[in-house]
Amino acid sequence: MSVIKLVNLVKEFDEKVVTNGVDLEIPKGSMVCIIGRSGEGKSVLLKQIIGLIKPTSGQVIIDGTDITGMSDLELQDIFKKFGYVFQFAALLDSLNIFENVGITLLENHISKEEALPIVKEKLAMVNLAEEVLYKYPAELSGGMRKRVGLARTLVTNPSIILYDEPTTGLDPITARIVFELMYNMQQQIHATSVIISHDVEIFKYVDFVAMLHEGKIQYFGPADTIWESDNPYIYQFIRGLSKGPIQQEITHRSGRER
Secondary structure, three states: OEEEEEEEEEEEEOOEEEEEEEEEEEEOOOEEEEEOOOOOOHHHHHHHHHOOOOOOEEEEEEOOEEOOOOOHHHHHHHHOOEEEEOOOOOOOOOOOHHHHHOHHHHHOOOOHHHHHHHHHHHHHHOOOOHHHOOOOHHHOOHHHHHHHHHHHHHOOOOOEEEEEOOOOOOOHHHHHHHHHHHHHHHHHHOOEEEEEOOOHHHHHOOOEEEEEEOOEEEEEEEHHHHHHOOOHHHHHHHHOOOOOHHHHHHHHHHHHHO
């Protein structure tokens, strides 16, 4: 069963086509990584999935419901299904960790006393002790801030989690710790997760990999066999090769510009 289904999804900004007929189905309870060059529109695709950006044409179907024609008011119920992990954690510097993680609860008029055990539970899920509760983001390391961002996402018990470059700016050891946390969380809550990442380390943790190139999904397949794939786009990209179909297209485009 597909929780997320994209059908011939097109998004244009003025004359620039970002997604150009994306077709993709994401199975329930799976972890899917979307890879592709910088500037390919991966974040735009993610924001179309959640309904923050409306496509020019095509369908975004969430749990069997086409959300593309919904009003902002109608989308409110859809938003409740989602958790969104921002690229740089997006913590509020003026709030302490308890307030950052529990912000959705507090904004919905849940008392601090009621919110506290929920916040503690979510912090424990990302291996953060109670000692961080009343610290501020500036007092934490980059990896700890990422984990706080994960904890904040878990507070609303989302059934779908979207990750926008969750390990950007982290060293390889810390990045692996974050990936392991994401994987362990997945085993506990069985959410459907969509992750944008350039880090091939993530292939060890996800179920499927999709590659976005020139506005289309050029590859979709199991992560555990990706290194054996003979798809020319995926073969070149994951090995960082300078020669291949991606490079040829770049060279051809540059030649026209000159």
